Amino acid sequence: MPVPRILTSFRHTLSSLIVITSGAFLVACGGGDGHTNLLSAGAGTANSYSIAGSVSDLAGSGLVLQNNAGDDLAVSANGSFTFATTVTSGAAYNVSVRTQPSAPAQTCTVANGSGQANTAISNVAVTCVTTPVYTVGGTVSGLVGSGLVLQNKGADNLAVSADGNFTFATAAVIGGTYNVTVQTQPRVPAQTCTVTSGSGTISASVTNIAINCITPIGRFAYITNSGSNSVSAYAINASTGALTSIGSVTTGSANPNAVAADPSGKFVYASNANGGGNLSSYTVDASTGALTTSGSLVTGTNQNSVTVAPSGKFAYSLNTALNSVTAYAINTSTGALTQTTSISTGTQPRDITIEPSGRFAYVANTMSNSVSAYALNADTGAMTLIAHITVGSLPNAVISDASGKFVYVIYPFSNTISAHTIDASSGILTQVATFSTGAHPTTAASDASAKFVYVVNSSDNTVSAWAINTSTGGLTLVGTVATGTYPTAVTVDPSGKFVYVANVNDNTVSIYSVNAATGALTAAGTMAGLAGPTAIVITK
Missing domain, CATH: 2.60.40 (Immunoglobulin-like)
Structure with a gap:
């Protein structure tokens, strides 16, 4: 049945009233006072x-x-x-x-x-x-070497290349502490830097820390004597280079042919070719330089070379008859050696050197015409073979320069020395050139500034000075001077002022002063030694 018109009209009117009433309710509950109103059925309003x-x-x-x-x-x-x-x-x-x-x-x-x-x-x-910014810094004096790195509180490394003021990059806070130390000592030339006023509590910017660097001078020399089976000790005159005998100790085995010292100068080690092949250990009296025998370690047949890592934590020796190199841990309190590992070399290894950073070692192998390159583990001293690198004929000795950029190999039977660059990442050697020497060169030494190499020519009874091209490693002959009879060893004192040559056939040591600019040698005296001097090392 149709809805009456009057009812429809009523419905429309009612709907309109509901809408109007609802809108009025919302307006009444609203507000403009910075808060929001919430409706919740039966719960009231929360703002x-x-x-x-x-x-x-x-x-x-x-x-x-x-x-x-x-x-x-x-x-x-x-x-x-x-x-x-x-x-x-x-x-x-x-x-x-x-x-x-x-x-x-x-x-x-x-x-x-x-x-x-x-x-x-x-x-x-x-x-x-x-926040107020406080800095930590001071001054460096006496620096001539490269590679000095300072630290504050074991971090915030700061490389310093010259004398003058320094400031650490990290700002300090009031009430904080500082403790400045030398992380890496300079080298090329090697120096020892000490810190004064290096620690304290911060109340203002710190500017009075003093870093004083000195170039060490040679204090004592130690020479192995194959004719008397001994190691002799000498005090060095810092002004003239003259040697004064302190005394000698026996090696306990025959034919000592190499000698090495740890970087601190506390311990000396001699390798003995005969008598089972062993290493003799000695402690050094810090005041007098005198040696005291501390032990002997049987290591292998026909020991021919010994060296100590720059860290002073490990030593390495060659076993020529066994074609191997052995690593030893050094007790830094007593100097005692503990054998850790042994690894193969080429045929008839004759000489070993470690470049100054301590990351790589090189062994000259006479009968395989090679140099073996090894990576050294800084924590354990373990050696990992990098490569056996082919070089010239019958290499007898290998040295690294003080910069750690170059290696030089000596060839007695071809009267030559070859120069090689070191790849800083891999340790691989690349030959630069070969240079003619005097007759029958047996070994060589580089000075602490990495500017000069000195080569002894045994059959000529001479020693030659060579200038190093610091970019390429190439050599230029500076000059040659006479030695004693049949020189077999050469070394440079840490200050670079003197060169010493051991002459095995006339039982003498030749002493030379060094021209700091050119590297040229001037005879400064000859010292009579014990029978058959074969090797020499200098401590600082």
Whole structure:
């Protein structure tokens, strides 16, 4: 049945009244006072308020605020801020600094930052103060070597290349501590740097730390004597280079042919070719230089060379008849040796050298016409073969220059010396050139400045000075001077002022002064030694 028109009209009127009444209800419950109203059936109304404030004196970057340990808000400039999340009426708010600004470093503090949100909060005040920057530094004096590295508190490495002021990169804070040490001593030439006023508590910038570097001078010389099976000790006159006998000790085995000392000068080691093949160990009296026998270690047949790693933690010797090289751990308190590993070489190894960084070792193998290159483990002393590198005919000796960039190989039967570059990453050698020497060169030595190489020519009874091209490693002959009869060993004192040559057939040691600019040698005297001097090492 059709709905009467009067009823339809009534329905429209009722709908309109409901809509109007609802809208009026919403308007009556609304508000413009900075909070939000929420409707919940049967539960009444809950208000929510914003949390805001202002930042002043902000100069750095990276400031981050938090409310109630959340709702992170990054602030990049002075002015007002408002957190994104509102707080329910009556709930707590707690504004804090999560990340302080940097560049420049600042410390920001919060005022009016906590309470109950019973209305919109707009008075939180964040004030920033630039943190005073304190530095740690001082002066370096006496530096002539390269490679000096300083540290503060075991970090913040600082390379120093010349005398003058230095400042660590990391800023310090008031009340903090500093402790400056030498991480790496200079070399080329080798120096010893000491720290004065290096530690304390920071109350202002530190500028009085003093780093004093000195070039060590040779204090004592030690010579192996194959004719008397002994090691003789000598004091060195720092002005003239003259040697004064301190005494000698026996090696306990026949034919000592090589000698080495640890970098601290506390211990000396001699290799003995015969009598089972062993290493003799000695402790050094720090005041007089006198040697005391501390032990003998049987190592292998026909010992021919011994060397100590720059760290002073490990020693290495060659077993010529066994075609091997053996590594030993050094007890840094007593000097005692403990064999750790042994590894094969080429045929008939004759000489071993370790480049100054202590990362690579090289062995000259006479009968296989090769140099074996090894990587050295700094923690264990273990050797890992890199390669057997083919060189000239019948190599007898191998040395590294003080820069660690070049290796030189000596060939007695072809009267030559070859120069090689060291690949700093792999340790591989690349030959640069070969140079003619005097008759029957047996060995060579480089000075601490890495500018000169000295080669003894046994059949000529001479020693030659060569200048090193510091870019290529090539050699230029400076000059040649006479020695005693059949020179077999040469060494340069740590200061680079003197060169010493051991002459095996006339039982003498020739002494020379060095021209610091050219490397040229001038005879400074001859010392009568014990029978059959074969090798010489100098301690500082």
